[in-house]
Amino acid sequence: MNKKTSRTKLENKKRKVLLYIFILTTLTALILIAKELRTVIDYQKNSFFSIFEKTNTKESMPPQSSDSIDLTHLYSPYSVLVDLSTNQTLAQNKSQSKIYPASLTKIMTAIIAIENIENLNEEMLLTEKHFETLYERDASMAGFLPGEKVTLKDLLYGTLLPSGAECCLALADQIAMSESKFVNLMNSKAKELGMNNTLFCNSTGLHNANHYSTVEDMAKLLQYALKNKEFRAIFTSRQYSISATNLHPEGLTFYSTMFSSMNDTRVVGGNIIGGKTGYTDEGGLCLASLAQINGKEYIFVSAKAKGDHQTQPYHILDANNVYNQVGSLNVLNDSNLK
Numbered sequence: 001m002n003k004k005t006s007r008t009k010l011e012n013k014k015r016k017v018l019l020y021i022f023i024l025t026t027l028t029a030l031i032l033i034a035k036e037l038r039t040v041i042d043y044q045k046n047s048f049f050s051i052f053e054k055t056n057t058k059e060s061m062p063p064q065s066s067d068s069i070d071l072t073h074l075y076s077p078y079s080v081l082v083d084l085s086t087n088q089t090l091a092q093n094k095s096q097s098k099i100y101p102a103s104l105t106k107i108m109t110a111i112i113a114i115e116n117i118e119n120l121n122e123e124m125l126l127t128e129k130h131f132e133t134l135y136e137r138d139a140s141m142a143g144f145l146p147g148e149k150v151t152l153k154d155l156l157y158g159t160l161l162p163s164g165a166e167c168c169l170a171l172a173d174q175i176a177m178s179e180s181k182f183v184n185l186m187n188s189k190a191k192e193l194g195m196n197n198t199l200f201c202n203s204t205g206l207h208n209a210n211h212y213s214t215v216e217d218m219a220k221l222l223q224y225a226l227k228n229k230e231f232r233a234i235f236t237s238r239q240y241s242i243s244a245t246n247l248h249p250e251g252l253t254f255y256s257t258m259f260s261s262m263n264d265t266r267v268v269g270g271n272i273i274g275g276k277t278g279y280t281d282e283g284g285l286c287l288a289s290l291a292q293i294n295g296k297e298y299i300f301v302s303a304k305a306k307g308d309h310q311t312q313p314y315h316i317l318d319a320n321n322v323y324n325q326v327g328s329l330n331v332l333n334d335s336n337l338k
Contacts, residue, residue, distance in 0.1 A: 069325050075314035076285070076302035080215045081322055084290075084297040087223060090326075095216040096197065099303040102278030102286050103140065103163045104218050105205030108186050110159050110234065111225040113152070113171040116185070120153035120230070130169045137206055139165035142254060148247040156230075157240040160276060161254040168203040179203055193220050207280045215301040222288050222299050236274035236290065258289065261313040267320060268327025269294045277315065279308060287315035291323045294330050298323065 069091035071079045080095040082088065089095075128146045142164025144150060150158075152174065158167035172182035179202060186200040195217035201208040225231045234240075241253040258275035259265070265272045270293035278286035284304035291298050300322050305314040 068329055069322065071322065074302065074305075074318040074321060075307070076287075076305040076318045078215045078304055079300065079302040079318065079322070080219050081326070082219050082223065082299050084223065084226070084299060089216075089219075090298075091322075092216070095219075096214050098197065098212050099214060099286070100207060100211065100280060100283035101205055101213045101218060101303070102207075102280040102283035103205040104213075104276060104278040104286050104288050104301075104303075105200060105203070105211070106159050106163060106168060106278075107218070107221055107225055107235075107276055107288060108189065108200065109168045109171065109182075109203045110156055111221075111228060111231055112182070112185050112189060113156060113159075113175055114228055114230050116175045117152050120151065120156070122152050123149050124152065124155075124170060124174050125149055126166065126170055130166050130173070134165045134169070134204075139204060139206055140257075141165060142167050143248075143252050144170075145247045148245050150242070150245055154242040157234055157237070157242070157254055160234045161237060161240055161256045163257050163277070164254075165204040165206070172203045190217070190221070193224055195220055205278060205280070205283075207282050215303050218288055218303075219299060219301045222290075222301065226290065226299075232274070235276065258287065258316065261316055267291060267293065267323040269330055270323070270327060272319060272323060275319070278303075281308075285313070285315040287319055289319045291319075291326075293323060293327050298326060 069081055071081070071091050071093040074093070078094045078097055078099050080092040081090045083090055126144055126146055126148045131146050134141065140163040142158030142162045144158065144164070144166055150170075152171070155164075155167040155171050158164040159171065169179060172179040176182035176185060182203055183200050186203065187198075190198045190200065195213065198213040198217045199210060201211040205211070226235065237256060238259045239253055239255045242248075242251050244251050256275070257277045261277070262272070270291055272289055272291045275287060275289035278288075285307050286303045286305075288301045289299065291300070300319050302315055302318050305318060307314045
């Protein structure tokens with residue numbers, strides 16, 4: 001009888017310990033969820049009220065036409081908003097500070113390639129050298145394979161939509177015979193465009209301490225590139241399917257990394273119509289995007305948002321926030337004129 005009672009007490013203690021562990025685990029989970037909800041609520045609250053506040057920028061910049069766009073409550077600590085119709089900076093936050101542009105680099109790779117290709121339908125053979133170093137560094141790939149024959153046009157779409165690093169190396173080889181020579185073309189173009197705080201070391205955006213830029217410089221690059229019809233067509237595409245190749249008899253379909261991360265492209269008064277994402281551990285989440293709002297086009301470039309490919313797309317949430325501010329301000333201004 002005593003043994004049975006002792007066993008019963010022991011089992012009761014075990015149940016109590018398990019119950020305490022369950023309660024502790026549940027409380028911990030609830031605390032984490034509450035913190036996440038508070039972050040989202042605070043972000044949305046700041047996004048709403050920032051429409052009616054003045055921007056408090058941290059750098060000395062020329063007078064701006066609109067000081068009501070708030071970029072200080074974003075996930076991205078570096079950002080700039082530009083009106084494409086006037087090329088005027090509407091708002092900025094640390095836009096001249098050094099960033100690592102990650103795959104935003106591929107905007108330069110693509111425009112250099114487009115300007116140096118005579119026939120977009122020309123084919124080239126991909127070789128092992130276009131892949132070997134990329135596998136080692138876990139670079140983003142479009143899905144091509146060594147030994148595959150592809151057109152230069154397919155490589156361009158592979159560069160900007162799925163952010164394929166193998167496409168960058170192939171284009172660099174085709175145009176300049178080597179990536180190092182191609183990088184010289186990239187830096188020459190940067191100098192031509194007045195990107196005075198930019199230096200490129202590769203065509204892919206893979207991290208290198210000496211490969212850097214600013215969001216202001218990347219905005220200058222995007223403004224320039226969007227004037228090219230071929231670049232604009234690719235940049236604003238949601239997806240693109242290539243024809244059959246020797247190694248992909250059914251072809252391949254590329255999807256934009258930006259559009260794939262968006263539930264809705266609509267913003268107040270318009271839509272986000274194009275973009276290029278980027279990410280490295282050192283560069284954070286980056287985005288260069290294009291929106292059309294009330295008949296006008298705007299570009300927004302941001303960098304170093306916390307997170308990665310597994311978290312919420314904080315760089316895209318920032319773009320939605322800013323473009324919604326633009327649309328809301330337009331509505332307010334229109335109502336004030338009536």
